Amino acid sequence: MRGEATKRPLMVASENGRRGLEAGMALLRQGGSALDAVEAACRVVEEDPDDQSVGVGGLPNVLGEVELDASIMDGATLQAGAVAALQGYGQAITLARRVMEETPHVLVVGRGAERLAAELGIPPQEQRTEASLLRWRERFEERGLDPTGSLRLLARALSRPLPLRDLARQPRIDTLGTVNFLALDQEGNLASAVSTSGLGWKYPGRVGDSPLIGAGNYCDNRYGAAACTGMGELAIRAGSARSLVLYLKCGLSLVDAGREALRDLLALGTTDSQYMNIVALTPAGEHAGFTTVAGKEYLFQEAGMAEPQLAARLQLEA
Numbered sequence: 001m002r003g004e005a006t007k008r009p010l011m012v013a014s015e016n017g018r019r020g021l022e023a024g025m026a027l028l029r030q031g032g033s034a035l036d037a038v039e040a041a042c043r044v045v046e047e048d049p050d051d052q053s054v055g056v057g058g059l060p061n062v063l064g065e066v067e068l069d070a071s072i073m074d075g076a077t078l079q080a081g082a083v084a085a086l087q088g089y090g091q092a093i094t095l096a097r098r099v100m101e102e103t104p105h106v107l108v109v110g111r112g113a114e115r116l117a118a119e120l121g122i123p124p125q126e127q128r129t130e131a132s133l134l135r136w137r138e139r140f141e142e143r144g145l146d147p148t149g150s151l152r153l154l155a156r157a158l159s160r161p162l163p164l165r166d167l168a169r170q171p172r173i174d175t176l177g178t179v180n181f182l183a184l185d186q187e188g189n190l191a192s193a194v195s196t197s198g199l200g201w202k203y204p205g206r207v208g209d210s211p212l213i214g215a216g217n218y219c220d221n222r223y224g225a226a227a228c229t230g231m232g233e234l235a236i237r238a239g240s241a242r243s244l245v246l247y248l249k250c251g252l253s254l255v256d257a258g259r260e261a262l263r264d265l266l267a268l269g270t271t272d273s274q275y276m277n278i279v280a281l282t283p284a285g286e287h288a289g290f291t292t293v294a295g296k297e298y299l300f301q302e303a304g305m306a307e308p309q310l311a312a313r314l315q316l317e318a
């Protein structure tokens with residue numbers, strides 16, 4: 001944990017959020033809101049084709065389709081918005097924000113999310129890249145399967161439906177990835193945002209923790225903000241982001257609140273490939289990262305810092 005006495009504004013991100021964090025901080029320094037900063041930061045990562053865990057270039061599901069999940073929460077109003085299993089569009093975090101601001105709902109999924117994107121004038125956008133499709137294909141080739149064309153065609157060609165669940169099973173470490181941003185603005189408002197293409201080779205329609213308020217994302221100006229990366233099923237079962245914030249509400253220090261959230265995760269049976277990471281930020285500007293596996297880091301940038309820095313996440317072992 002760092003920086004109890006740090007001055008606002010400040011931002012925290014998962015390891016892959018460096019460029020987004022810089023964009024978000026630039027906005028905060030000009031007096032921008034935490035909500036605008038986390039959205040802008042996510043957009044940078046969503047549009048980066050080299051990040052194979054978020055937005056354009058994100059790893060496809062088992063059928064070779066990219067399905068995006070994202071959520072945003074405003075700590076001042078406790079309003080939240082999210083989209084899940086979004087295909088054929090980018091800007092998932094912006095769509096999540098528009099769900100929050102322009103509909104009476106919190107979460108819109110699949111065809112409904114795509115319809116809303118079109119209605120709001122968000123342009124359709126191919127999320128697959130040559131590189132992401134190559135990685136997608138390699139996993140089949142390793143198993144002696146030929147995914148030429150689309151698996152749907154392959155499935156139709158077989159006498160029985162292709163057992164997708166076997167292919168989608170056994171997530172590996174290299175199939176994970178998501179971006180988290182937490183921000184504290186000059187006014188003292190907190191906001192949080194999470195965006196991902198989810199688990200690579202996931203079963204079509206699988207939704208992770210990232211778009212689920214309380215699981216992968218939670219933010220409350222009074223106590224703090226938390227967001228997760230890792231095996232989403234764990235954070236869903238433990239309600240990790242909300243429980244960390246609730247532990248803060250109960251009076252625990254940030255480190256103890258994170259430890260409790262990790263204990264809840266460890267009770268589910270985490271492993272080296274089924275791990276969970278959490279980043280957290282309090283209204284006083286304290287921040288920390290937590291993890292169930294060794295060697296994980298997170299990024300932060302405080303008001304006086306010229307660039308984002310990496311810090312070790314606190315680990316609790318099983």
Ligand code: ASP
Nearest residue numbers: 176177178208229230232
């Ligand atoms: N939490 C994301 C999910 O389960 C993936 C990740 O963070 O690696 O969809």
